Amino acid sequence: MNFTLKIWRQKDAKSKGAFETYKVSDISADTSFLEMLDILNNNLVHEGKDPVAFDHDCREGICGMCSLHINGLAHGPGQNATTCQIYMRKFKDGDTITIEPWRSAAFPVIKDLVVNRGAYDQILQAGGYVSVRTNSVPDANAIPIPKADADESMDAAACVGCGACAATCKNGSAMLFVAARVSSLAKLPQGRVEGARRAKAMVAKMDELGFGNCTNTGACQAECPKGISIAHIARLNREFLRAKLRD
Amino acid sequence: MSCFLCNSSLGKKLVMSLSGLFLVLFILFHMSMNVVAIISPEGYDAICKFLGANWYALAGTVVLALGVLVHFGYALILTLDNYRARGKQRYAVTTKEPGVSWSSKNMLVLGVIVLLGLGLHLTHFWAKMQLQELLDNHEVVLCNGQVVSPTDGAALIAYTFKEWYNVVIYLVWFVALWFHLTHGIWSMFQTAGCANDTWYPRLKFAANALATLIFLGFAAVVVWYYVAQHCPCCAAC
Ligand code: HEM
Ligand code: SF4
Ligand code: FES
Numbered sequence: 001m002n003f004t005l006k007i008w009r010q011k012d013a014k015s016k017g018a019f020e021t022y023k024v025s026d027i028s029a030d031t032s033f034l035e036m037l038d039i040l041n042n043n044l045v046h047e048g049k050d051p052v053a054f055d056h057d058c059r060e061g062i063c064g065m066c067s068l069h070i071n072g073l074a075h076g077p078g079q080n081a082t083t084c085q086i087y088m089r090k091f092k093d094g095d096t097i098t099i100e101p102w103r104s105a106a107f108p109v110i111k112d113l114v115v116n117r118g119a120y121d122q123i124l125q126a127g128g129y130v131s132v133r134t135n136s137v138p139d140a141n142a143i144p145i146p147k148a149d150a151d152e153s154m155d156a157a158a159c160v161g162c163g164a165c166a167a168t169c170k171n172g173s174a175m176l177f178v179a180a181r182v183s184s185l186a187k188l189p190q191g192r193v194e195g196a197r198r199a200k201a202m203v204a205k206m207d208e209l210g211f212g213n214c215t216n217t218g219a220c221q222a223e224c225p226k227g228i229s230i231a232h233i234a235r236l237n238r239e240f241l242r243a244k245l246r247d
Numbered sequence: 248m249s250c251f252l253c254n255s256s257l258g259k260k261l262v263m264s265l266s267g268l269f270l271v272l273f274i275l276f277h278m279s280m281n282v283v284a285i286i287s288p289e290g291y292d293a294i295c296k297f298l299g300a301n302w303y304a305l306a307g308t309v310v311l312a313l314g315v316l317v318h319f320g321y322a323l324i325l326t327l328d329n330y331r332a333r334g335k336q337r338y339a340v341t342t343k344e345p346g347v348s349w350s351s352k353n354m355l356v357l358g359v360i361v362l363l364g365l366g367l368h369l370t371h372f373w374a375k376m377q378l379q380e381l382l383d384n385h386e387v388v389l390c391n392g393q394v395v396s397p398t399d400g401a402a403l404i405a406y407t408f409k410e411w412y413n414v415v416i417y418l419v420w421f422v423a424l425w426f427h428l429t430h431g432i433w434s435m436f437q438t439a440g441c442a443n444d445t446w447y448p449r450l451k452f453a454a455n456a457l458a459t460l461i462f463l464g465f466a467a468v469v470v471w472y473y474v475a476q477h478c479p480c481c482a483a484c
Contacts, residue, residue: 006339019339072342079345098340105334168344170352172332173256203257212332213256213325216434217351222344231443238440240257 001027001088004096005040007052010109013116017109019098029089033076034059034066036088053112059084061225064160067167068113069100074164074223082162082225102167106174106210117163119209120177124161127201128181130191149187156184158226165220165228171212176220178202179236180228186239196243203240259325264438266318267431271457273311274424278464285471288401295400300380308377319362326355350430357427364420371407376400408472417469421462428458 002025010017024040031039034056041051057065066083070076076086091097099113107115145153159180166174182199185191191198214233221230251258284291298304350357375387379397386394395402407413432454436442442450475481 017336069338069340072338072340073344100338100340103334103336103338105332107334109336170333171329172334173329203255207254207256210332211256212329213260215260215325215329215351215354216430216437217347219344219347222346229444230437231447234437234440234442236440237257237260237438240255241261241440244251244255244258 001029001091001093003027003036003088003091003094006096006098007113008100008109009052009112010101011111013108013110017112027088029087031088032059032084033068033070033086033088034084053110053114055114056084061085062160064162067102067115067117067162067164069102069167071098074102074168075162075225080225080227082160085225102163104163104166104169104172104211106172107163107167115163117161119211120161120163120174122209123174123178123202123205124181126205127194127198128185130185131194132190143189145188153184153187156180156187156228156232159184159224159228160226162225164223164225166211168219168223169212169214170217170219171215172210173214173220174206174209174211175214175233175236176224176228176230178206179230179232182239183232183235186235195239196246199236199239200243203236256328259321260438262317263321263325264435266314266321267435269314270318271428271432271435273314274461275457278461281468282464284401284404284468291401291404292399295376296398298377299398300377304377305381315362315365319358322355322358348430350426351434354427354430357423360420360423361427364416364423367416368420371413372400372403375403404468404472405476408469409476411473414469414473418466421465421469425458425462428461429455432457 002023005022005024006019007022008017009020022040022044024036024043027036027039034054037052037054044051055065055067057063059066061082061084064082066075068074068076068083070083070086075081075083077090078086101107101109101113102115102117106119107117109115157180159177161177163177165176166172169175182195182202185198186195216230216233218230221228252262253259280291280294283294298307375389375395376397379387384397387397388394389406391406393402393406395406408417433442433447433450436446436450
């Protein structure tokens with residue numbers, strides 16, 4: 001298959017970027033999207049040009065490092081899949097594909113398609129943890145947890161922190177990410193104890209870092225590669241409001 | 248505690264949600280009241296008399312005005328915040344995400360249309376009714392020379408909706424409100440934390456049903472009064 005790629009190139013955080021057009025040819029339908037970019041970069045290196053910088057790590061859909069806004073969609077076409085899990089068979093031969101970095105004030109571009117998602121780490125550091133001893137593996141059955149609660153917690157814990165939610169949101173809101181973290185811990189007895197403090201601290205950090213206000217459009221859940229539901233946002237709202245009203 | 252309503256995103260959203268709820272309850276009342284004008288113009292005028300320039304109607308008006316101001320003020324603050332959070336650099340290509348309603352992305356625009364309609368509506372009715380009573384005028388002279396009492400709401404409705412352009416403007420206004428409410432009504436539950444995956448379909452259905460009921464109630468009065476004054480067979484009876 002042959003493709004025309006319109007890729008955002010930007011030398012560094014301070015430079016002004018622009019789209020550059022590239023051609024790639026003889027790509028097999030089973031090539032992954034990132035492999036297709038590897039092939040492009042290989043060609044660029046051979047031509048003595050600067051390869052396109054993009055984020056990736058595990059390439060198996062579990063680390064949350066890959067990003068990219070492809071043809072107007074975070075993580076490209078395909079539901080519940082990270083960019084590394086998108087294959088070129090999702091596109092038509094001869095397609096022009098536009099590739100942009102995440103766009104959100106809190107995620108500044110570092111180079112080309114790479115953005116700084118450190119803001120999410122800062123939100124986690126503000127409260128996305130449980131203060132328990134972690135030196136030895138505890139007995140899995142020491143604290144019985146109802147199946148429904150465990151399932152809901154695990155659904156939320158599937159969040160890989162990729163940033164697609166804020167990148168997709170027209171309000172640049174990080175609510176789905178924060179909600180997933182608050183919800184996954186709030187549903188477990190170990191995390192429940194610090195629930196109020198956690199919700200307040202993480203929301204305060206999220207606001208401080210300049211993320212926007214959620215208006216419940218639901219675009220985040222549509223684009224989340226892990227299918228995290230906005231029901232977790234409702235739980236975050238509950239957790240936060242309850243905590244504030246008790247203060 | 249008081250300040251989280253001004254300085255935290257979720258607190259500000261709660262104000263939006265509660266002021267929205269207040270406006271929805273008011274508009275349900277207003278709609279029910281208007282429908283009386285179809286069933287019995289005399290009954291409607293009795294309500295207008297009851298809600299004239301007395302202390303409880305005035306207190307209600309002031310609270311309502313505050314509700315609109317708070318809702319509009321917070322809408323501006325939140326939307327401006329969000330515009331900033333989105334960043335200067337925008338996507339060159341965007342696609343509609345599946346399951347995302349158009350209303351949800353255009354709440355401010357819809358709200359501004361509602362506000363403009365409200366401004367016009369106040370000049371059509373409030374300025375000729377409660378305001379005149381406050382000014383101690385017991386008669387209002389309309390543009391066509393007709394003289395009505397400031398509590399004769401039915402006559403003012405008939406006068407306003409004799410003109411096709413007013414009918415069109417009001418219908419556009421109601422449509423904007425319909426769109427605003429199809430998102431707003433379920434969104435206010437979500438904001439207050441009262442929603443989950445089981446309840447989304449129910450809340451969204453209720454939002455659509457309620458928005459449609461409100462639309463039909465208001466539109467019926469406008470259309471009824473237009474038709475009654477223009478259709479030859481209605482005019483005959
Ligand atoms: C004065 C003009 C108005 C403006 C500028 C306006 C604007 C907005 C905006 C920007 C939102 C936020 C969107 C969201 O969070 O979902 C909103 C929400 C809402 N509005 Fe309005 N609106 C106006 C009038 C009204 C009226 C007249 C009603 C009711 C009859 C209403 C009911 C609601 C409701 C129920 C919500 C949902 C609150 C929430 O999401 O928590 N609005 N409005
Ligand atoms: S909630 Fe979904 S979209 Fe947001 S960071 Fe987590 S995995 Fe990515
Ligand atoms: S590279 Fe790890 S999720 Fe895509």
